[in-house]
Amino acid sequence: MSLFGVLRKLPSFNAIHCHINFLGRIARQQPYSMYQPFVKEPTYSIEKLDQLIESGEAKKREFVPVKAARSDHNVSVFHDELTSKFINMVMEKGHKEVATKLVETAYMKIKQMQLAKYYKATTDAERAEIELNPIVIFHKALENCKPVLQLTPIKRGGATYQVPIPITENRARFLAMKWMILESREKERTVHFPERLAYELLEAFNNTGKVVKRKQDLHKQCETNRAYAHYRWG
């Protein structure tokens, strides 16, 4: 059954749709957001929608206004939220197609490199150890690159100190992605971004490489500056 079939069963979803724009755009209270705080993010995964309908949650959400669907959001079997976010960060000047192509080429190269190892391996045990799924590698690589603390400049008595403070999940994910992209952009003329990105992701997956080193350097800096940690509260 299609997504539309699901939505048609709950007529109130359709009724709300025409009111969303009107409700959402009065008096912006949050900076940058076109929507008022009570407007919810859309659920577009068919699995999650099924769960909501089964558990009865859907009934409660019938009259809650929902943000407009983004063009990234789709029910494709290849859709991955983290990859979407990453592609957006790779993108420059709005060239989404170029960014998608770069990241997808990197995924293909990861598969090629891992398959080369896989077909060279002689025992089943060796083969079982090799991870072939590029999205699994991407997720694990990002996890390995996420810092746990970050440094912030705080002024005390005329001097500016780099003080270690806790980091939010979003900020950690952002830093991991940003470092990954910056590292992949540094290159020789002949090695292009997708190939570089593939190498960096594979190294980060194995907890080695430049991006993981950058995270570890940050952690070391935080450790050396732990004396200033109390400056966070003045």
Added chain:
Amino acid sequence: MIRFSPTETITNTFRTNELDPINHRKDHDGRFYSISQSVKKQLFSGGGLPKEYKELSETLNGLSIMVRKPAIELITYLNKTNFDAPVNRYVLYGKTGSGKSVSLAHILHYGSNAGMVLVHVPWVPNWVRFPKGCTPSVIHPNKYDHPIESVEWLRHFSTQNGPLMQKLELKTTETYTWSKREMTAVGSPLSELIDLGMNRAKHATDCVTALLCELKKAALSKRCRVLVVIDGFNSFFSPKSRVRREDKSIVLPTEFVLTDAFLSLTRNDWNNGAIVVSVDASAHPSELRESPLPRYQLGKQGFEHLDPFIPIEVPNYSEKEFHSQIDYYVERNWLQQPKARTERGRAELSFTSGNHPLSLMKLVAPY
């Protein structure tokens, strides 16, 4: 409600043990047969497999070609051919990326196993669009040579037909005078002619012409059977090329010596052979890509040259072939996403690719 289970798969027999193309029949439709590394090196080291397809076969640890209807049709025709009648011309046509080159590769393997001398041009536009240096011909006025390409082609010919040529021991029927001191006498082995062409780039194009002439005569006198396989044949009649004269005017492909040689071989004035040719929209410049059909792609000149021919369409995948292709990708660990291997994933791939072979390959590549 749409539900999918990541462990759900469609079982299908997608491989066949029949490794000899001569025996491929209708039952083998949609199944993969593998080609050994040695055969791949012998037949395709000079070209013949599309670049991405070749790279993919190297990644997936072995070249496997799907047996499809166009190739099966051709094989049945070739098996039943009356070789005393004039040569039949078969033209493969279809959208770009629908599998014409791979079908031709299949036929090449068939010809090799059937003991036919292979005259194979991997991709004609390479001679028209990216020539490595055309020189005006000495022997033919107002025509142009391809010295480097001819040497490469002779090398490719000798790799493909090496063992067979040694067995057949064909001899020249004419004297060829290359210069005051160089000549190839009557009755000298053809391998001498080929070696001369490979060593002397200046005479290579004329060696190719001579070789094709000799093969035609050999086929007529029943000393050998010749299979001509040309990919991108419509490029011989392209309105443009990258070769320019000194006054910057464009040299048309019909003014190449190589074109004359291969057009003479693809005429039906000989017997004891077969000619299989493909026409592709991508072999022409972008102005001439509106229709994939043979009459449009060949143009008036090309059509009149090849007429009468047997057109064979290379369509998109049928449902069986599509599932077989996905099964192959899954088995070779190329299609990794577990959700994509389910029935719903396959339905999505079938829809977004439109069952078009090249589109499917590109969609599956990153995941």
